[in-house]
Amino acid sequence: MKLARLQPSQYDELAKLLHASLDVWHRTRLNVARFGSEWEPFRLTIDVYEALDPGCCVVATDESGVLMGSAFFHPRETHVGVGVVTVHPSAFGRGVGRALMEEVIRIAESKPLRLVSSAMNLDSFSLYTRLGFVPQMMLQSMTMQVPVEGLPGATKRMRAATMADITAIADFEFRQNGIRKEKDYRFFIENQSGCWRLSVIERDDGTLAGFLVASAFPTDNLLGQGVAEDEATMLELMKGTLDQHFRGKTVAFILPSMCATLVKQAYAWGARNRETNLLSVLGEAPRMHGVTLPTFLPESG
Ligand SMILES: CC(C)(COP(=O)(O)OP(=O)(O)OC[C@H]1O[C@@H](n2cnc3c(N)ncnc32)[C@H](O)[C@@H]1OP(=O)(O)O)[C@@H](O)C(=O)NCCC(=O)NCCS
Numbered sequence: 001m002k003l004a005r006l007q008p009s010q011y012d013e014l015a016k017l018l019h020a021s022l023d024v025w026h027r028t029r030l031n032v033a034r035f036g037s038e039w040e041p042f043r044l045t046i047d048v049y050e051a052l053d054p055g056c057c058v059v060a061t062d063e064s065g066v067l068m069g070s071a072f073f074h075p076r077e078t079h080v081g082v083g084v085v086t087v088h089p090s091a092f093g094r095g096v097g098r099a100l101m102e103e104v105i106r107i108a109e110s111k112p113l114r115l116v117s118s119a120m121n122l123d124s125f126s127l128y129t130r131l132g133f134v135p136q137m138m139l140q141s142m143t144m145q146v147p148v149e150g151l152p153g154a155t156k157r158m159r160a161a162t163m164a165d166i167t168a169i170a171d172f173e174f175r176q177n178g179i180r181k182e183k184d185y186r187f188f189i190e191n192q193s194g195c196w197r198l199s200v201i202e203r204d205d206g207t208l209a210g211f212l213v214a215s216a217f218p219t220d221n222l223l224g225q226g227v228a229e230d231e232a233t234m235l236e237l238m239k240g241t242l243d244q245h246f247r248g249k250t251v252a253f254i255l256p257s258m259c260a261t262l263v264k265q266a267y268a269w270g271a272r273n274r275e276t277n278l279l280s281v282l283g284e285a286p287r288m289h290g291v292t293l294p295t296f297l298p299e300s301g
Pocket of ligand 1: 086094097
C-alpha cells in the first residue's frame with residue numbers, strides 16, 4: 001500500500017470509491033440503501049473540500065495505483081478536523097483505515113484531531129477509539145420536510161453575516177468551545193459557489209449570541225455548522241434559517257442529543273432520526289459550553 005495526496009486526475013475515481021464504500025457498508029451492515037446508485041453526486045464532497053482545503057486529502061493506492069481509501073483533513077488554528085474517511089469495500093478490515101488515520105495524525109503533528117462519526121458503525125468507532133479518540137458528545141442526524149408555508153413565529157432578530165462578522169464569529173466559537181475555524185467562516189461568507197448561507201443573532205449590545213451556517217447544494221440541504229450561547233438562540237437560528245431558505249424542501253441537520261429543547265422541537269416539526277453520531281477528539285478537548293450543531297460537509301467536529 002502507498003500513501004500520497006489526492007491528485008485532480010483521481011477525483012472521479014475517488015467519487016466512485018466514496019459511493020461504493022458508503023453504499024456497500026450501509027447495505028451490508030445496516031441493511032439501509034441510503035446512498036443511491038449514482039457516484040456522480042459524491043463529486044460534491046471532493047469539490048467542496050478541494051475548494052476549502054486544497055491538497056488536504058491522503059489517499060492509499062495498491063501496487064497498480066488503484067485507490068484503496070482516502071482521508072480528508074482540515075487544518076485549523078486550534079486543531080485538525082478529519083473526515084470523510086473511506087475505504088474501498090474490497091479492502092475493508094485490512095488496515096487501510098488505520099494507515100490513513102496514522103498519516104493524518106502524523107500530519108497534524110501535536111495538534112488535537114476532531115471528527116464526527118456514526119455511532120452505528122462499529123468499524124469506524126473501533127478504528128478511531130483504538131487510535132485514542134475519545135467521544136465527547138452524543139448527536140443525532142435528522143431530516144425534516146419544511147412546510148411550503150414556512151414555520152410560524154420565525155425570528156426577526158436574525159440577519160445575514162457579512163465579511164465584517166468573520167473575526168467576531170471565529171472569536172465567539174473560541175470563547176464558547178475553545179476551537180477556532182476562521183477559514184471556514186470566510187469561505188462561507190465569500191460564498192463563491194452561491195450555496196452557503198450564514199446567519200447571526202446579536203444581543204442588545206450588538207455582541208454575538210449565535211451563528212448558524214446552512215448549505216443549499218443541488219443534492220442536499222444542510223443546517224450546520226453553528227454555535228449559540230443557549231438553546232433558545234439556536235432554536236431561533238434554526239427556525240429562521242429553515243423558514244427563510246428552505247420552504248418546501250427536505251433539510252438534514254445534526255443535533256446534540258442532550259439539547260432536549262431542540263430535539264423536542266425537531267420532533268414537533270416532524271423530523272425523523274437517520275443516524276446517531278459521536279463527536280470525538282484525539283488530544284486536548286476543551287470543554288464545549290456553546291450549543292453546537294456540527295455538520296459533515298464541511299466536516300466540523
Ligand atoms: C470505517 C472504515 C473506514 C474502517 O476502515 P478499515 O480499513 O476497514 O479499518 P482497519 O482495518 O484499518 O482498522 C479497523 C480497526 O478496528 C479494529 N476493529 C474492528 N472491529 C472491531 C471491534 N468490533 N472491536 C474492536 N476493534 C475492532 C480492527 O482490529 C482495527 O484495529 P487495529 O488496526 O488496531 O487492529 C471502513 O470500514 C469504511 O470505509 N466504512 C465505510 C465508510 C465509513 O463508514 N466511513 C467512516 C465514516 S465516519
